[in-house]
Amino acid sequence: MSRMTRREWLARPAIASALGGVLTAASSTAKTASNALTPRERIRARHFPNVPLRTHDGKAVRFYDDLIKGRIVTINVMYATCEGICPSITANLVKVQKLLGTRVGRDIFMYSITIKPKEDTPSVLRDYITTHGIGPGWTYVTGEADDVELLRRKLGFTNPNPKLDQDTSQHIGNVRYGNEPLMLWAACPAQADPEWIVKSISWVIRPEPRTTISPTKGAST
Amino acid sequence: MTTHLHNGHTPSESDGFPCDFFEHGHWYDQHYPNQLAGCLSTHQATGGDINEALSTLWYHDHRVDFTSQNVYKGLAGFYLLFNEFDTGDESTGFHFPSFPQFDIPMVLADKVFDEEGRLAFDLFNLDGILGDRYTVNGKIQPFFQVHPRRYRFRWLNVGPSRFYELFLTNRDDPRARNPFWLIANDGNVRPAPLQIESVQIGVAERVDVIVDFSEFPAGTSLYLENRLKQIDGRGPLPPPDNILPPGTGNLLMRFDVVLPPISEGSQDPATILKYYDQPDATEPPRAIRTFKFDRLNGQWSINGQFMDCETTRFRVQKNSVEHWVLTNLSGDWTHPIHIHFEEHQIVSRNRIGPTPFDVCRKDVTRLRQDERVELFFRFRDFVGRYPLHCHNTVHEDHAMMLRWEITESGDAILVP
Numbered sequence: 001m002s003r004m005t006r007r008e009w010l011a012r013p014a015i016a017s018a019l020g021g022v023l024t025a026a027s028s029t030a031k032t033a034s035n036a037l038t039p040r041e042r043i044r045a046r047h048f049p050n051v052p053l054r055t056h057d058g059k060a061v062r063f064y065d066d067l068i069k070g071r072i073v074t075i076n077v078m079y080a081t082c083e084g085i086c087p088s089i090t091a092n093l094v095k096v097q098k099l100l101g102t103r104v105g106r107d108i109f110m111y112s113i114t115i116k117p118k119e120d121t122p123s124v125l126r127d128y129i130t131t132h133g134i135g136p137g138w139t140y141v142t143g144e145a146d147d148v149e150l151l152r153r154k155l156g157f158t159n160p161n162p163k164l165d166q167d168t169s170q171h172i173g174n175v176r177y178g179n180e181p182l183m184l185w186a187a188c189p190a191q192a193d194p195e196w197i198v199k200s201i202s203w204v205i206r207p208e209p210r211t212t213i214s215p216t217k218g219a220s221t
Numbered sequence: 222m223t224t225h226l227h228n229g230h231t232p233s234e235s236d237g238f239p240c241d242f243f244e245h246g247h248w249y250d251q252h253y254p255n256q257l258a259g260c261l262s263t264h265q266a267t268g269g270d271i272n273e274a275l276s277t278l279w280y281h282d283h284r285v286d287f288t289s290q291n292v293y294k295g296l297a298g299f300y301l302l303f304n305e306f307d308t309g310d311e312s313t314g315f316h317f318p319s320f321p322q323f324d325i326p327m328v329l330a331d332k333v334f335d336e337e338g339r340l341a342f343d344l345f346n347l348d349g350i351l352g353d354r355y356t357v358n359g360k361i362q363p364f365f366q367v368h369p370r371r372y373r374f375r376w377l378n379v380g381p382s383r384f385y386e387l388f389l390t391n392r393d394d395p396r397a398r399n400p401f402w403l404i405a406n407d408g409n410v411r412p413a414p415l416q417i418e419s420v421q422i423g424v425a426e427r428v429d430v431i432v433d434f435s436e437f438p439a440g441t442s443l444y445l446e447n448r449l450k451q452i453d454g455r456g457p458l459p460p461p462d463n464i465l466p467p468g469t470g471n472l473l474m475r476f477d478v479v480l481p482p483i484s485e486g487s488q489d490p491a492t493i494l495k496y497y498d499q500p501d502a503t504e505p506p507r508a509i510r511t512f513k514f515d516r517l518n519g520q521w522s523i524n525g526q527f528m529d530c531e532t533t534r535f536r537v538q539k540n541s542v543e544h545w546v547l548t549n550l551s552g553d554w555t556h557p558i559h560i561h562f563e564e565h566q567i568v569s570r571n572r573i574g575p576t577p578f579d580v581c582r583k584d585v586t587r588l589r590q591d592e593r594v595e596l597f598f599r600f601r602d603f604v605g606r607y608p609l610h611c612h613n614t615v616h617e618d619h620a621m622m623l624r625w626e627i628t629e630s631g632d633a634i635l636v637p
Contacts, residue, residue, distance in 0.1 A: 036337050037337075042335070043344065046343075047345055084518075085518050154345070155345050156345030156346055156347055157519070158519075159519060160348050160453050160454065160455060161553075170518065171519075172347065172518055172520075173518030173519060173520055174518075174519060174619070176345070186287055187286070187345075187347070187618075187619060188527070188528075188620065189517075189527040189619075189620050191520075191527070192527050192528075193529055193531070193532075196529045196530070196531060199530075200286060203286075
């Protein structure tokens with residue numbers, strides 16, 4: 001076989017993409033280079049479908065417009081009858097909520113998405129909130145099954161093993177935390193030490209404006 | 222961010238501890254003493270043990286929870302050390318090909334680009350990220366013109382999650398074997414060169430090789446080819462059917478033997494019996510500690526626990542010997558495990574002694590499917606806190622890390 005040119009190389013389909021498992025960067029809303037999406041818009045297009053949802057209060061909301069846009073948030077998945085890791089995750093996040101105090105609902109918005117939306121109606125979620133002593137500023141959401149499944153996939157609460165992925169009792173136990181306008185997104189185990197989770201979340205809150213460069217390390221953390 | 226000098230024998234405060242990160246507009250001076258291990262303990266008179274010399278190091282961001290995205294954007298670079306044996310001058314010392322003309326560092330990184338040609342990263346991935354474009358020193362599939370003589374290449378895999386098995390492939394003669402010489406693992410020059418036809422390299426590992434292009438006719442092109450099959454972040458498929466046929470793998474770059482003949486001053490590795498002595502690893506350990514790497518509800522754990530910056534899981538006694546047993550319980554997954562500060566030697570894999578390839582000094586050990594690997598350590602010179610973690614950067618960002626310390630007295634927590 002003769003030597004490939006550079007152009008031929010670039011045109012050659014990559015093995016990995018044919019086998020799957022690579023990031024799907026494509027977005028139907030992509031624009032041309034002259035009218036390109038901003039990085040924030042691209043993250044939104046990839047991960048935050050603006051699906052209609054219903055909160056535990058029964059209020060109709062859109063995921064991006066009403067829950068995520070412009071906010072510092074935490075996101076986890078759950079379902080009301082889950083007896084595996086959910087009770088300990090919920091109890092742990094209740095401690096996180098208490099540590100964050102009045103900032104929840106004002107500076108930081110906590111969201112839990114049910115992955116059994118057919119069972120978990122707003123009233124079931126309201127009962128769950130009451131049972132677990134969950135305070136204001138932490139919203140439970142449900143919706144149409146397809147919309148919730150899309151959200152679960154886009155937010156990466158998935159398992160690469162298809163069998164485990166369909167087993168809701170094996171669901172992902174992370175709590176995502178992020179600052180949407182600053183495009184800072186990370187995750188930590190929802191069963192981690194509550195103080196540690198609070199510290200992690202605090203890292204994505206915009207630091208106070210500074211007038212001087214501090215010579216000390218990690219000054220404000 | 223926080224900058225870690227990978228495999229530096231560096232005091233704790235300058236190690237770039239993942240939780241010592243600083244914000245935009247701030248800075249942090251690190252002190253890199255570049256001292257050999259043993260400088261304050263076993264080899265004070267000689268300023269450390271020359272047999273623990275370091276050569277090919279690298280530095281990268283290590284910010285807890287954010288390392289994968291920061292390194293993916295490019296916060297990684299080489300840090301090369303030379304000494305009286307690995308001199309960078311082929312007329313002296315071990316006579317390795319001279320730096321920089323014939324000694325070429327190469328950063329391997331697989332990337333994803335979106336439809337606008339911009340670098341893309343999946344911020345919500347928990348398992349590992351594979352790219353479908355292969356870059357070497359930031360360029361997609363470049364080429365490099367060489368003279369018909371020996372070159373030293375330093376290959377570094379910066380991930381985020383791909384494992385390679387690298388071959389040299391002549392597409393005009395794909396079945397030809399094109400051996401080369403392995404001279405260093407993880408930047409540590411080996412006891413002796415080892416002739417090989419391929420080499421596996423996990424995230425954060427380095428291999429230094431010598432390739433002799435005088436063995437090929439003028440005009441030959443050789444591709445650096447990854448033939449290891451990997452379809453997702455879990456790691457390469459298990460043997461025996463995980464190696465692609467020659468020419469059908471990922472072509473990372475091309476070497477063209479087109480430059481005119483030139484003088485050769487480096488030594489043929491075939492004539493070399495020894496570089497450094499392999500440091501003694503027979504001293505009985507003060508402690509044998511066990512670490513089980515697992516996946517729990519999509520999160521990554523070590524001994525059932527998650528990363529926490531504030532918790533020290535165990536304490537090693539300064540200037541003592543330990544064995545650490547790493548066990549992979551996570552099914553199909555492979556984890557490249559990195560331990561900061563002190564290098565290790567592989568005592569056994571699944572209770573079988575080291576292969577010739579494993580007789581070397583390492584700072585990252587690939588923990589393959591269902592594998593139990595026992596490591597030898599000698600912790601010397603400094604006290605302080607360091608991390609142990611998986612270097613699939615997506616796994617380390619999702620809690621597969623722990624904090625440990627070196628102290629004067631140590632402890633006896635054997636399953637930390």
